[in-house]
Amino acid sequence: IQRSFSSSVVRNVVIKNVTIIGGGQMGAGIAQVAASTGHSVTLVDMTDDILKKAMKGIQSSLRRVVKKKFSDDPESGDDFIQKVMQNVSTNTNPAAAVTSSDLVVEAIVENMKIKQDLFGFLDKMAPEHTIFASNTSSLPISDMASATSRPDRCGGLHFFNPVPMMKLVEVVATSSTRGRFRSLNPCLVCPGHTWVHQRCVSVCHGSKEDIDIGMKLGAGYPMGPFELSDYVGLDTIKFITDGWREKEPDNPLFAPSDLLNKLVSEGKLGKKSLQGFYKYS
Ligand code: CAA
Ligand code: NAD
Incomplete structure (x- = not known):
């Protein structure tokens, strides 16, 4: 393309x-x-x-x-x-x-x-x-x-x-x-977008490290969902899911994530701000 x-x-x-x-x-x-x-x-x-x-x-x-x-x-x-x-x-x-x-x-x-x-x-x-x-x-x-x-x-x-x-x-x-x-x-x-939000952010149990390692080893992902969310930018992830929730307020897939909201409100936006789910130097 x-x-x-x-x-x-x-x-x-x-x-x-x-x-x-x-x-x-x-x-x-x-x-x-x-x-x-x-x-x-x-x-x-x-x-x-x-x-x-x-x-x-x-x-x-x-x-x-x-x-x-x-x-x-x-x-x-x-x-x-x-x-x-x-x-x-x-x-x-x-x-x-x-x-x-x-x-x-x-x-x-x-x-x-x-x-x-x-x-x-x-x-x-x-x-x-x-x-x-x-x-x-x-x-x-x-x-x-x-x-x-x-x-x-x-x-x-x-x-x-x-x-x-x-x-x-x-x-x-x-x-x-x-x-x-x-x-x-x-x-x-x-007609629309095919990108699927990493729902693990709010629904998975286990540590973020466990989930990231599991998805890399078990599903062949190059990055785990938390690592990738940090890479995309947590503010952007929040804009996307908030927008979807406005359209489909009852869809549990788009329910708010307290952790995501907290990180964004603290300015922890992922890799671009050197801290998100993980810390970067
Ligand atoms: N520019 C140029 N080259 C780059 C690069 C960049 N920004 N990033 C990586 N590379 C190349 C380099 O050649 C690098 O080698 P060097 O370190 O020697 O420079 C090589 O890739 C390998 O990179 P890394 O060692 O850093 O790590 P990696 O093997 O994991 O590859 C990756 C990096 C390609 C980013 C890989 O981790 C990956 O594919 N991750 C998943 C990315 C993904 O899923 N993106 C979609 C996000 S969702 C989205 O975009 C849609 C939306 O609307 C939000
Ligand atoms: P970003 O925050 O890194 O960059 C956005 C830039 O736009 C900033 O530099 C900001 O100063 C500038 N900007 C804002 N309003 C402007 C205006 N009115 N005029 C000129 N510049 C303005 O964001 P990003 O991650 O590059 O995302 C940008 C767009 O791409 C978003 O729509 C996002 O959903 C989409 N997108 C993001 C990713 C990702 O992984 N981050 C992947 C695909 C698509």
Whole structure:
């Protein structure tokens, strides 16, 4: 999918200029893969400090990539990093960043109102041909599309974390984009999201270590559910499950987790804040 994303033509729109809104863990990763596949990328966030941190993260992830990809030829690896970094510019002004954009990928906080406000605003600033995509984990794309005058050019591009390593991208269509998004040759066009929350957070017995080890050894997961929740971000996990609970208040799968709520209220958001279920240094 990442390859098709790189060279795709959507109704004769060649995707060359890509704007990523949100330079957190997902936005930085998406910027990295888009830049690595030759796109001209503008990464947008609220402050220069956040963008600096994102660029640093992209650079260190690229170093890990080239260590493997160019293990026999470190000089070519350095050239590759330089080329990719040259493909990424940053901007704190979303209006300016979308003026020549072919594709906008939104990767900001998992909150419908904030995403709708952003989509509505960008709709007035971006050229008519620009496609809007959201990386949302759980929110309906059609609700975001309804904030724009281009619902037929809105869709979901749901990348997985860590973006540079994960080979799957879910292409989420709405009723008005299903035909169009098929031209990306998606391996998946799904009406909703397939990601399943790690319910062990509130329903399992046993220590978190036991559960994580059990799922790794017994089910072949690369990370246990607590480890993965920390990796995703406990604030994001909470946004997702709170949103689902609003839609299905009686579904026991979406019942609130006291432990998750406590950790988030204490600012223990997982790996990104160096403490979540586990501590990180
Ligand atoms: N950038 C570049 N390379 C990376 C990387 C990154 N961010 N992370 C890992 N790697 C590569 C490196 O080559 C690394 O080798 P070095 O340490 O020498 O640099 C190699 O992967 C191995 O990494 P690790 O030793 O750190 O550990 P690992 O073998 O466990 O692999 C992992 C890391 C790929 C992240 C693996 O643990 C994994 O697949 N975990 C599960 C991730 C997952 O399920 N993601 C989905 C989350 S849910 C989601 O995203 C949807 C949502 O909406 C919330
Ligand atoms: P994050 O907290 O790491 O990053 C979000 C970034 O967006 C922050 O840097 C923040 O400053 C910025 N931001 C917030 N509002 C903004 C605005 N109005 N304009 C510009 N920038 C703004 O979050 P993340 O983990 O990267 O998640 C981003 C999105 O991707 C969410 O919708 C989430 O559900 C989804 N997602 C997350 C994961 C994951 O594993 N974390 C995986 C797939 C999808």
